Structures are given as C-alpha cells and as structure tokens.
Amino acid sequence: MKKDEQFIKQSRLEDQAHYLLKERGVKLESIAEIVYDLQKDYIDDLTLDYCLENIIAVMKKREVQNAVITGIEIDIAAERQQFSPVLNDLLMRDEGLYGIDEVLVLSIVNVYGSIGLTNFGYVDKLKPGIIGELNDSKDEHCNTFIDDIVGALAAAAASRIAHSQPQTDEVNVNTTPKESYEDSHEN
Numbered sequence: 001m002k003k004d005e006q007f008i009k010q011s012r013l014e015d016q017a018h019y020l021l022k023e024r025g026v027k028l029e030s031i032a033e034i035v036y037d038l039q040k041d042y043i044d045d046l047t048l049d050y051c052l053e054n055i056i057a058v059m060k061k062r063e064v065q066n067a068v069i070t071g072i073e074i075d076i077a078a079e080r081q082q083f084s085p086v087l088n089d090l091l092m093r094d095e096g097l098y099g100i101d102e103v104l105v106l107s108i109v110n111v112y113g114s115i116g117l118t119n120f121g122y123v124d125k126l127k128p129g130i131i132g133e134l135n136d137s138k139d140e141h142c143n144t145f146i147d148d149i150v151g152a153l154a155a156a157a158a159s160r161i162a163h164s165q166p167q168t169d170e171v172n173v174n175t176t177p178k179e180s181y182e183d184s185h186e187n
C-alpha cells in the first residue's frame with residue numbers, strides 16, 4: 001500500500017452497492033426472506049426485520065461492497081456488449097464452465113467464517129425466491145454475477161445471525177438449538 005494512496009469514502013461504496021442492487025430489481029426484503037428460511041429452524045422468534053437488519057450490517061463491510069459493485073457492474077457491461085465477443089458470450093450465456101462469479105462472491109461468503117460457505121452451497125443448489133427469479137430471467141438480462149451475489153449476501157447474513165446466537169453451537173449436532181441453550185444455562 002502506497003503512503004499517499006487515496007481511498008474512496010466507504011459511504012460512497014455503500015450507496016453504490018445499494019443503488020446497483022435496486023437498479024437490478026433486487027430488494028433487500030427479498031434477500032431477507034432467504035435468510036429467514038436459512039435460520040428459522042435454529043432461532044426462536046426470528047423475524048424478517050431482524051434478517052433485514054443483518055443484511056444491512058453485512059453490506060457495511062468494504063470487501064462486501066467491493067464484490068457487489070464489481071459483480072453487478074460486470075453483468076451490466078456484458079449486457080451493453082462492452083467486453084470482447086468471447087467474454088460477452090461467456091457472460092451472456094452464463095456458461096456452465098465459467099466459475100469466476102462463484103469465486104468473486106467468496107469474499108462475501110467468508111466474512112463470517114466457514115458456516116457461510118455451507119449456507120451458500122445450500123442456496124446455490126436450491127435457488128430459492130429471488131435467486132430463482134434472477135435465474136429465470138437470464139434470456140433478457142445478464143445475471144451471471146448477481147445471482148451469486150444475492151446468495152452470498154443471504155449466506156453471510158445467516159452466518160452473522162448464527163454467530164450472534166451462542167446457544168446455537170454448531171458442534172452440538174445431537175441437540176436441538178433449544179436444548180443446547182437450556183443445557184448451557186443450567187449452571
């Protein structure tokens with residue numbers, strides 16, 4: 001890092017990340033629904049509002065903002081045919097062997113540890129809610145990066161919730177979250 005290097009103000013990155021998601025038709029409420037489904041079996045009294053709060057918190061991280069902006073802007077540039085014909089074709093068809101989208105979003109998934117990767121694998125396979133909708137509108141749009149970005153944001157928010165709940169100890173596979181909570185509060 002150079003001594004006189006200039007950094008863009010974090011609030012500008014945050015605004016741009018929020019703007020791009022909205023511009024591409026993704027509401028944070030839709031991501032919250034996925035987070036809710038990921039965590040509802042583990043957290044008592046989980047609400048959509050609490051899921052939404054956690055997505056907003058995830059989006060305050062600079063590495064998350066960088067990934068959201070980079071990925072969505074690549075989708076937009078591909079739609080405008082701004083890359084070489086080779087790369088445009090890969091991106092517009094979301095070619096099966098193109099995996100840079102999944103790699104880029106690891107910087108979102110990994111923010112809250114390895115549990116994020118498990119959650120991401122799950123949503124990537126099932127494509128719930130808005131992720132499925134993005135996947136289905138690939139004929140008109142380039143959604144190569146944004147579907148993974150949405151999945152990664154949901155996975156990271158779910159992990160953030162899990163980590164803020166010490167009673168849901170991942171290691172206690174034989175007890176329900178409620179039982180392990182009661183166990184840990186006996187003494």
Ligand SMILES: [Ca+2]
Nearest residue numbers: 098099101102
């Ligand atoms: Ca891919």
Ligand SMILES: [Ca+2]
Nearest residue numbers: 101144145148
């Ligand atoms: Ca993708």
